[in-house]
Amino acid sequence: xxxxxxxxxxxxxxxxxxxxxxxxxxxxxxxxxxxxxxxxxxxxxxxxxxxxxxxxxxxxxxxxxxxxxxxxxxxxxxxxxxxxxxxxxxxxxxxxxxxxxxxxxxxxxxxxxxxxxxxxxxxxxxxxxxxxxxxxxxxxxxxxxxxxxxxxxxxxxxxxxxxxxxxxxxxxxxxxxxxxxxxxxxxxxxxxxxxxxxxxxxxxxx
Amino acid sequence: xxxxxxxxxxxxxxxxxxxxxxxxxxxxxxxxxxxxxxxxxxxxxxxxxxxxxxxxxxxxxxxxxxxxxxxxxxxxxxxxxxxxxxxxxxxxxxxxxxxxxxxxxxxxxxxxxxxxxxxxxxxxxxxxxxxxxxxxxxxxxxxxxxxxxxxxxxxxxxxxxxxxxxxxxxxxxxxxxxxxxxxxxxxxxxxxxxxxxxxxxxxxxx
DNA sequence: GGTCGGCCATGACGGATGTCATGGCCGACC
DNA sequence: GGTCGGCCATGACATCCGTCATGGCCGACC
Numbered sequence: 423x424x425x426x427x428x429x430x431x432x433x434x435x436x437x438x439x440x441x442x443x444x445x446x447x448x449x450x451x452x453x454x455x456x457x458x459x460x461x462x463x464x465x466x467x468x469x470x471x472x473x474x475x476x477x478x479x480x481x482x483x484x485x486x487x488x489x490x491x492x493x494x495x496x497x498x499x500x501x502x503x504x505x506x507x508x509x510x511x512x513x514x515x516x517x518x519x520x521x522x523x524x525x526x527x528x529x530x531x532x533x534x535x536x537x538x539x540x541x542x543x544x545x546x547x548x549x550x551x552x553x554x555x556x557x558x559x560x561x562x563x564x565x566x567x568x569x570x571x572x573x574x575x576x577x578x579x580x581x582x583x584x585x586x587x588x589x590x591x592x593x594x595x596x597x598x599x600x601x602x603x604x605x606x607x608x609x610x611x612x613x614x615x616x617x618x619x620x621x622x623x624x625x626x627x628x
Numbered sequence: 629x630x631x632x633x634x635x636x637x638x639x640x641x642x643x644x645x646x647x648x649x650x651x652x653x654x655x656x657x658x659x660x661x662x663x664x665x666x667x668x669x670x671x672x673x674x675x676x677x678x679x680x681x682x683x684x685x686x687x688x689x690x691x692x693x694x695x696x697x698x699x700x701x702x703x704x705x706x707x708x709x710x711x712x713x714x715x716x717x718x719x720x721x722x723x724x725x726x727x728x729x730x731x732x733x734x735x736x737x738x739x740x741x742x743x744x745x746x747x748x749x750x751x752x753x754x755x756x757x758x759x760x761x762x763x764x765x766x767x768x769x770x771x772x773x774x775x776x777x778x779x780x781x782x783x784x785x786x787x788x789x790x791x792x793x794x795x796x797x798x799x800x801x802x803x804x805x806x807x808x809x810x811x812x813x814x815x816x817x818x819x820x821x822x823x824x825x826x827x828x829x830x831x832x833x834x
Numbered sequence: 835g836g837t838c839g840g841c842c843a844t845g846a847c848g849g850a851t852g853t854c855a856t857g858g859c860c861g862a863c864c
Numbered sequence: 865g866g867t868c869g870g871c872c873a874t875g876a877c878a879t880c881c882g883t884c885a886t887g888g889c890c891g892a893c894c
Contacts, residue, residue: 435714440739457655459736508641530665532644567840570651580821583881596842602882612850613881614820617787773870789851804873808852818880819851 426453427544430473430501432490434459434482442477442506442536449537458601461485465493468501475544478513478523486627488514488521504543506599510551512558515622525549542584563626565607573600575626578617629833633750636679637705638666638696648683648712648742655743667691671699674707684729685819686713686720691834694727702727710749712742712747712818716757718764719830731755732762771813772832779806781832 426621429446431454439456443454456471459466461486467478477495478487485493491503504525505518524543525537528551539549565572576586583601585593601613612615620626635652637660639645649660662677668690674682682700683691691699697709710731711724711790721732734741734757745755771779774830782792789807793800807819816822826832 435734435735436738437712437733438647440742441644441651444739445647445650445652479775484733506643514679527643527645529641532642533650536643536646563841577820580816580818592841593843593846598882599843600885601842602884605882610786611882612786612788614783618786624819711850718845775871798871799873801874804852805873806871808854817852 427540428453428472428474429540430453430454430455430456430458430460430471430474430476432458432461432464432466432482432487433479433506434583437505445533446537446540452540452618461490464490465497468494468498471500473501475540476501476503477506477540478491478503480505480509480627481517488517488523488627490520491523492519498559502543502546504539509624510554510557511622511624512554512561513627514563515550515554515558515624517561517627518594519550526551526554536596561623564605564623566620566625570600570604570607571620571626574604574613574617574620575595577601577613578621578626632657633679633746634661634678634680635660635746635769635800636660636664636669636670636674636682638664638670638682638688638693639685639712641685651739651748652743656833658743658746665689667693669768670696671703674700674704679704679707681746682707682709683712683746684709686711686715686724686833694723694729694833697724697729699728707747708752710745710755715830716760716763717828717830718767718831719770721764721830722754722762722829723833725744725756726745732757732760734760748807770827770829772810772831776806776810776813777826777832780810780826782818783819784827785833791817 429452430518431439431442436459439457443457446452456467458467461482464476478490480487491505494501494503495623502550503523505523506527506529507514508529511527518526518552525539525548527539542549547628572590573586583594587597605613606617608616608619610619637645637648642665642714645663649663652658652660662673663680664673667688670682686693693711697711700707700709709728709729712733712735713720716734716736722759724732731745733745746768748755752785779792779795782795789800789803793803811819811822814825816825
């Protein structure tokens with residue numbers, strides 16, 4: 423029999439992390455060798471434990487899972503990444519693939535499929551939800567410029583234009599211009615709607 | 629040796645549900661006898677399986693976990709409820725206890741504590757995160773009237789006043805009045821900020 | 835070198851938003 | 865029966881917001 427596949431788990435929710443470890447440890451050919459709760463601890467833990475596949479949640483403190491996948495790609499090219507996330511946002515998938523991730527699963531996937539996904543990723547195959555792939559193609563690439571994303575993110579917590587201007591070191595008129603551009607590009611009619619649409623498409627990461 | 633505690637799991641994310649089942653089945657005195665992905669299937673499944681403790685996520689389609697706890701309380705008083713949720717919102721805890729839930733855990737609790745929490749709930753004890761309990765007392769009860777919650781919820785997706793008025797069958801001026809009241813009560817300065825604050829405190833459920 | 839696009843800014847305009855005063859209707863409570 | 869508070873509405877006002885035109889600066893690309 424071959425050696426076990428060495429896994430790293432990264433998820434900020436300890437309960438979910440521990441439960442996934444229990445689930446995966448039931449498979450004789452899988453072995454969870456490291457668990458972390460922050461994205462910026464992934465590379466060091468993967469290196470120390472000799473992980474071959476990393477299961478990465480997107481929403482994590484320190485560094486998001488996609489950034490962690492990029493860091494792994496750069497520093498430990500032998501360790502493949504499988505993104506496991508709550509939200510099947512098109513922009514997440516696009517950026518995950520650009521970051522060199524080998525797979526992308528949403529958390530409402532049946533639990534029985536997780537181990538197989540890990541094995542396929544370890545074997546060098548890609549694992550992507552086909553529906554999400556289609557949706558990602560339909561949505562297209564992120565139309566927002568970096569600054570437009572900045573002001574939308576700053577507007578997300580409901581501050582006034584003056585607040586956003588202070589937070590981004592821009593003039594109020596410039597903030598209004600960026601918001602107007604973002605509203606136009608998203609097809610929205612208010613800044614709040616634009617922020618919601620952008621967030622749903624995964625355009626506000628980082 | 630005593631008989632196993634019979635558990636029901638309710639979580640809309642299949643992967644998390646299956647992983648929690650794997651984790652809990654590792655304990656010899658616990659047995660997962662039912663799994664559902666919707667809140668409105670909880671009571672029937674619990675009755676059919678003879679569940680003694682129900683692990684309920686708050687965010688679920690059909691009926692939220694707190695509503696499911698209330699339904700269990702009414703129809704199967706012998707089955708205790710343990711709420712397990714991503715968000716430690718004060719309003720969630722308050723409403724969960726009012727609904728007759730026996731416990732309330734957030735998902736960043738260490739996995740090792742989950743089984744003990746189940747045992748305590750089964751034994752008739754309450755299990756509540758003490759920090760969250762303090763925060764709940766500090767925040768106080770929900771100050772928003774039912775209509776104020778309605779318009780805030782309707783405003784959450786970023787529509788204009790006219791949209792909200794159409795959706796709630798109110799006049800535009802009335803909508804503005806309710807929004808203004810909600811802004812005042814939450815200490816916010818825009819409707820978006822008021823909506824964010826209300827959501828963070830768990831005041832917009834249902 | 836010219837063109838394009840992102841970035842930053844100003845100013846002006848119309849419309850939307852938040853506030854306030856006011857009033858009526860109803861059920862609950864003393 | 866009076867009072868209180870939630871609910872619904874109207875109207876007016878000052879402010880904020882979204883849009884547009886315009887301009888300058890810079891790096892990329894042909």
